[in-house]
Amino acid sequence: MDIAVVTGSAGLVGGEAVRRFAPRFDLVVGLDNGMRQEFFGPAGSVARGLAEVRRVENYRHHSVDVRDRAAVDGVLRTLGADVRLVVHAAGQPSRAWSARQPLVDFAVNAVGALTVLDSVRRHCGEAVFALVSAAQVYGDVPDALPLVETATRWELDPAHPFHEHGVDESIRLDRADRAFLGVSKLSADLAAQEHGRQLGMKVGVFRCGSVTGPGQAGVPEHGFVSHLVRSAVRGAPYPVVGHGGKQVRDVLDARDLVDALWEFSLDPRPGEVYHLGGGRERAASVLELIARYEHLTGVEVRFDYSPRPRFADPRWWISDTRKFRRDYPGWSPAHDLDDVLSTLHRHWSGVQEVVAPG
Numbered sequence: 267m268d269i270a271v272v273t274g275s276a277g278l279v280g281g282e283a284v285r286r287f288a289p290r291f292d293l294v295v296g297l298d299n300g301m302r303q304e305f306f307g308p309a310g311s312v313a314r315g316l317a318e319v320r321r322v323e324n325y326r327h328h329s330v331d332v333r334d335r336a337a338v339d340g341v342l343r344t345l346g347a348d349v350r351l352v353v354h355a356a357g358q359p360s361r362a363w364s365a366r367q368p369l370v371d372f373a374v375n376a377v378g379a380l381t382v383l384d385s386v387r388r389h390c391g392e393a394v395f396a397l398v399s400a401a402q403v404y405g406d407v408p409d410a411l412p413l414v415e416t417a418t419r420w421e422l423d424p425a426h427p428f429h430e431h432g433v434d435e436s437i438r439l440d441r442a443d444r445a446f447l448g449v450s451k452l453s454a455d456l457a458a459q460e461h462g463r464q465l466g467m468k469v470g471v472f473r474c475g476s477v478t479g480p481g482q483a484g485v486p487e488h489g490f491v492s493h494l495v496r497s498a499v500r501g502a503p504y505p506v507v508g509h510g511g512k513q514v515r516d517v518l519d520a521r522d523l524v525d526a527l528w529e530f531s532l533d534p535r536p537g538e539v540y541h542l543g544g545g546r547e548r549a550a551s552v553l554e555l556i557a558r559y560e561h562l563t564g565v566e567v568r569f570d571y572s573p574r575p576r577f578a579d580p581r582w583w584i585s586d587t588r589k590f591r592r593d594y595p596g597w598s599p600a601h602d603l604d605d606v607l608s609t610l611h612r613h614w615s616g617v618q619e620v621v622a623p624g
């Protein structure tokens with residue numbers, strides 16, 4: 267029997283992994299304890315995501331906390347060597363939240379990842395392991411790049427080698443201000459690399475920019491594109507925080523991210539680290555994204571502006587994905603920014619909500 271295991275299976279990335287892997291495996295096993303609601307309140311609930319994955323015929327759910335070693339072990343021991351692929355997407359994803367509870371953030375993101383890695387090594391060591399890491403591991407290092415301010419965005423000096431394709435994996439990690447989220451994600455990222463490099467497991471580490479899709483319960487502290495559209499559809503003001511709203515992010519549809527993980531699983535390179543994002547064609551500042559969404563849908567976005575930026579929140583990030591595309595030429599993102607925005611618009615327009623988007 268061929269089995270895929272997905273942690274965080276009720277969330278954005280995990281849910282998409284379940285749906286896309288279900289036709290390719292005999293069984294998809296998900297681990298998620300619904301903790302997103304604990305982080306972000308009812309608006310962050312993944313109950314809808316959980317109901318959707320539960321409808322997948324060959325899906326089996328375990329409400330397991332990834333910090334719980336005995337529970338994680340119990341699931342993986344039973345599945346054993348039939349597990350061919352593990353996607354670790356359970357996590358606490360917000361910078362702001364991590365500052366309030368750094369200990370819980372570290373336990374979920376770093377210890378949780380290590381717990382799952384260790385259990386996979388002991389019970390299904392031949393499986394491919396994909397860790398969903400984040401560009402936040404670099405903290406504010408990208409802010410040291412020579413940036414210029416234009417009317418609608420922060421932009422990298424055109425003479426800089428990262429200008430055309432974005433930031434590659436050679437960017438430094440040290441001498442940075444870094445949110446606690448960056449600390450916990452980097453710890454998991456390094457532990458995962460060592461399981462590939464030192465212990466020979468088929469581990470890949472994917473440092474993602476902004477990922478989104480209808481499976482994301484966008485809230486003020488996480489999932490800005492989803493939250494922007496959710497707020498606009500409800501007529502609620504969207505909170506723009508710092509940098510004049512000109513901070514630039516590249517946006518990747520979760521379906522494209524999961525397709526990249528699938529490509530990796532077919533020919534894994536142990537311990538390798540990749541930047542994965544939408545790249546320059548799918549990059550926009552918050553102001554540009556608002557204008558694009560308004561143009562596309564005719565819906566006006568009301569927003570409130572707070573001038574104080576979030577801690578260690580860089581003004582510019584675009585992922586250079588050329589290393590991944592060199593190693594896996596079969597992959598390129600299928601969904602452009604307009605597609606991402608219209609999909610989110612259709613999604614949030616069709617959802618009846620009893621809670622405010624925050």
Ligand SMILES: NC(=O)c1ccc[n+]([C@@H]2O[C@H](COP(=O)([O-])OP(=O)(O)OC[C@H]3O[C@@H](n4cnc5c(N)ncnc54)[C@H](O)[C@@H]3O)[C@@H](O)[C@H]2O)c1
Pocket residue numbers: 273274275276277278279280297298299300301302303312330331332333355356357358359374378398399400401451473474475476477478481482483489
């Ligand atoms: N969405 C993004 O823009 C983005 C960008 C870069 C990296 N990432 C990383 O990708 C991963 C997945 O992100 P996402 O956007 O799907 O987030 P998400 O919040 O939608 O999904 C994470 C899931 O993990 C679950 N979870 C949290 N703590 C858990 C625990 N202790 N045990 C079991 N399950 C738990 C949550 O309930 C949620 O369903 C995160 O680690 C995040 O840091 C996300």
